[in-house]
Amino acid sequence: MTETPSRLVSPEAHDDSLLPFAVEPLDLRGRLVRLGPTVNAILTHYDYPEPVARLLGEALALATLLGSILESHGRFQLQTRSDGPVDMLVVDYDAPGKLRGFARYDAARVAEFEAAGARAQPAMLFGRGHLALTIEREADAARYQGVVPLEGESLAEAAHIYFQQSEQIPSVVRLAVGEVVTSQGRVWRAGGLLLQYLPAHGAHIRDLPGGDAPYDINDDEDDVDDAWSEGRALAETLADHELIDPDLSGERLLYRLFHERGVTVFPERALEEFCRCTNARIEGLLRSFTPQERADMIGDDGRIGVTCEFCATHRSFDPAVFDPKETNG
Ligand SMILES: [Zn+2]
The missing domain is CATH 3.90.1280.10 (HSP33 redox switch-like)
Structure with missing residues (x-):
């Protein structure tokens, strides 16, 4: 029924892995992250209140999506500084797949936030401040930093602003965090999807780490064509629970989203918690x-x-x- 059959290159991906993929007929590139034991370990080192744990889980998924442009060496750091109940959040991603992170928060203010119930939007935990995204490449000791103001945006929205500002690549980020019940009890899981529109005449995705835009991006509204509209619409159909479902493999999730166009899934990269403290x-x-x-x-x-x-x-x-x-x- 489709002329471009999906090619599932890698075997069924595991938890704690990142899957790069491409939907070539639509000029889409992307990465899918599924975090299981790694995110559960990091979120339970401290007795974080539930909304703080969720925020840190989102940050871990986002840092993995953004940091994984570094293939084998280098470091990506996501850091927030703001005036809300969670005044600092740090995630380090060391290529090729080592993660650590923590959140600093004011317990009394988080309790007030929780008491506000439905009126409390998760992004209110940050308050006002900024999100800094820093890439340190090892090969040439280059360092790039992008800073996005936080003014009530979610992390996914802030990432979207970052892409608009720094790389001008049409991008969508989806993040999800939740607890699921397993035979081991309740465990945290997190997932994320990054989808980018890179027309064939542009650069290859491996050129991404630079902050100095090696792209020949034509961001004229008229030229952002139907392919990107379709890609974005498909990404919107993804449900949060699918991103964290332990019984749905990454390949199946991508196949579900893009099978009509044909999706190529590249070999997965393993993720693990690793702290550099000694x-x-x-x-x-x-x-x-x-x-x-x-x-x-x-x-x-x-x-x-x-x-x-x-x-x-x-x-x-x-x-x-x-x-x-x-x-x-
Ligand atoms: Zn440590």
């Missing part, structure tokens, strides 16, 4: 403080305790390692 790094950080600052950090047990804000690993140091000459007290 004893040596934390010790180095503590050494950078003054003796007085270190003295102020000594706990009731006579030691300096440090908990990683990303992975919640707790480390405890003997103050004498840094300031050996006198007993503390």
